[in-house]
Amino acid sequence: MTGKTSLAIETRDLSKRFGDVRANDQISLRVKAGTVHGIVGENGAGKSTLLKMLFGFYAPNSGDILVNGEHVSFVNPADAMARGVGMVHQHFMLVEPFTVLENIILGAEGSHNLDQAKAKARAALVELEEKFGFDLPLDEPVEHLAVGVRQRAEILKALYKGAEILILDEPTAVLTPQECEQLFALVKLLKEQGKTILFVTHKLHEIMAVTDDVTVIRAGKLVARRVTAQTSSAELAELMVGSVVVREVAREKHADDAERLILSGVSCFNSQGQKALKAVSFEVRDGEVLGIAGVAGNGQTELLEVVTGLRQISDGEIRFAGETTNSPSHMQDPIALRRMGMAHVAEDRLKTGVVETMSARENIILGYQREPDFSAHGVLKLKDIADRAEDYFESQDVRPRNPGLNIGSFSGGNQQKIVIAREIARSPQLLVIGQPTRGVDIGAVTKIHDQITELRNAGKALLVVSADLDELLAISDRIAVMCEGEIIGTMPTEEADEKTLGLMMAGQRQSNDSVSAIPTSSNDGASTLPASSQEAS
């Protein structure tokens, strides 16, 4: 403790709750002035919530924020800016048709006469640009600029508004490698000029490259503070993903491992037209849980979509229950897939899995509305649907016990219980689950995990995508790690440890044998596995 004055930002036991979820739990952050401070954590760990409190978007439930040693309580971002805290958001806050100059003075025009304001700003900006080595086309509309240049415009905007402390939220998420290098150089220059930078990312090599200190956040809690020079990406990876929880679920071995789902060389594009999956191959057998690990945004969403008939693949083949269900020329729709015995618990419940504004009763038929027990001759069987909803609520112990309520008014855990009840009701042969326990309270987590294991023990195939490594280690038979649209490796859970997985999630390919085809939980499965890495190359 070298005295509070040397801290640019300090938080003391800062907490923020959303409903039952503790997004930030007593976080005490200490950022030294004039340093680059990294904040690292998985998606959903609570980084964004923390930043939003530092920048005045959210008010904390409890705890204090100190800027340069003084207590502050920001009501809005303008307050934060007045204190010299500037933020560059992951998604830029720029008006695209406006020029760089117009964007920079937006909200700080200082005059009703725009020409005057611009002239004044231009003079100040030229000075700033010289100091920090910027070379921005001030009169070019932002929409004509490359992403990296836009980001520099955002940084210049913050500097122009007097930022002494700059928060960069996932600044490299949208940048090319070359642009990243430029950004790192700029960050170093800013530090030399006395600015304090808070660099938030989930990419470990960036932390190692640019930061002086690093804070690790996990599940809303601050788990470690390190001096970057005295740590390693391996240690950070381990801290970031946490330690293994002992598996308590009883598992039965299966001998009848028919290949239920086979992906061979599957590639696809995302909605922005970028390659999202690159020659992905794996198989899921009856009676096993295949977990897909990876930092969010590395192709897991698209993987779920191509398997469940929501996105057509551009290359390769997906076979389910012996039939080709997705190929560049043909795709089975979700209803056909459900009838073939596939069920899908969507990863983004409110966006995709349910209709928030409809009752739970109406939601339990989504995807199954054309099945004869829910409708006949085009007319809904309301009585049967209501009875079924009662059953689901009973068996899953959903609270409150009122299927007439809009599903949006249930807690996340209860929503998920309803969704899972809907999907397992027809005893599917394959259950595809995205983020089984995201936004779910602790009590429901155990129940959901138990149900997954029960299905596995009943000989069903399960494909589970989760950002929570502990969860995957607890419920999977095998774990495949995805990074940038590729399967980096697959290993039996027994051989997986969080450190190896963490490094694989960060994109480091493992050279040892455990990466390629290793038999599943069964004893004789060695022969027929299409080894993922071989198939891909």
Added chain:
Amino acid sequence: MAFTAQKMPWWADGILLPILNLCAAFVVSGLVVLAMGESPIEVLSLLIEGAFGFEEGISYTFYYATNFIFTGLAVSLAFHAGHFNIGGEGQAMIGGLGLTFAVFLVGDFSPVVSVLAAIVGSALFGAAWAYIPAYLQAKRGSHIVITTIMFNFIASALLAYFLVGPLQRPGGQMPESADFPEAASLMGIHELLAGIGINFEEGPMNVSLLIALVCAVGVWFLLWRTRFGYELRVVGQNPEAARFGGISVSKMTIMAMMISGALAGLMGLNELLGDQHRLVGGFTQGYGFVGIAVAFMGRNHPIGIVIASLLFGALYQGGSEIGFEISTITNDVIVMVQGLVILFAGAMPYLFKGMLAKIFALSRRNAVGEGETK
């Protein structure tokens, strides 16, 4: 906490709020009437008297209301699928054109055949006219609000072309068709009532009112009792979830818009088959647009739409009567009152929602407080 505070009982949202909006419109209208040196109370009583005070007035009120039920249902059905159909006016015009073709095609064979042909013709043409913007939205991403607005103008021009061209009354100079064949006529409600021994003054109210009510029930059944309606609402509320549920969003957009267009097209039954007995240029009179206000005021529920239609019918009929009694209250004033009702009830339906929600939150807190002290 703030989220739950927004919740109100259904009747507050569904009944109290529209009444508040209506009152606001009447208060502003009253101020204008006052500024003109007339008594707002007198004007209001004349309006009510004109709409409901005598049998012919009632007949006209329900006659106008029939138009609004059709166009209001049309707007609401598209709305449930997540689309804003501004093209009810044009769809009604083209529906009228289809109706005209149909009745001339079947000629003077039998009234039943003529009426069925008129229903099919108007619905089919209305649906076809809505299909084009719907297709452009579903397959090409052209915004349906823009295209349906523009299609109103095209419809108007198309109707004018037929009425000064192929369909014009032989030897006539007006933009209107020849009279429909005798069989192509809908029975007046007064005739119907006379049939069961009730004496009701003659008026334009006709059997299409019953058809409109059947449509209202049909729309309700379709939306909340059928699989199609379920899928339609899922698309409207959450297209992503619809895709997840295996529902084709583009197909549903097209289907919903076609049904919407068919409902708007049916408006011609009332105006043309029930009253005018010929195709007249501009017969839609803006009823298609008023349908938007009706749908909003009726909270997109068929029951609400029927009630809102009746209100607008009364405004149209009652308003036209005032001019006879008070010379300073010209038709312009009536149009203003209608405009204000549309403004408050249609364009700003949630003006008082925040206030009302606060009152409810407050009263709930008080109730809880009292409960605790006891």
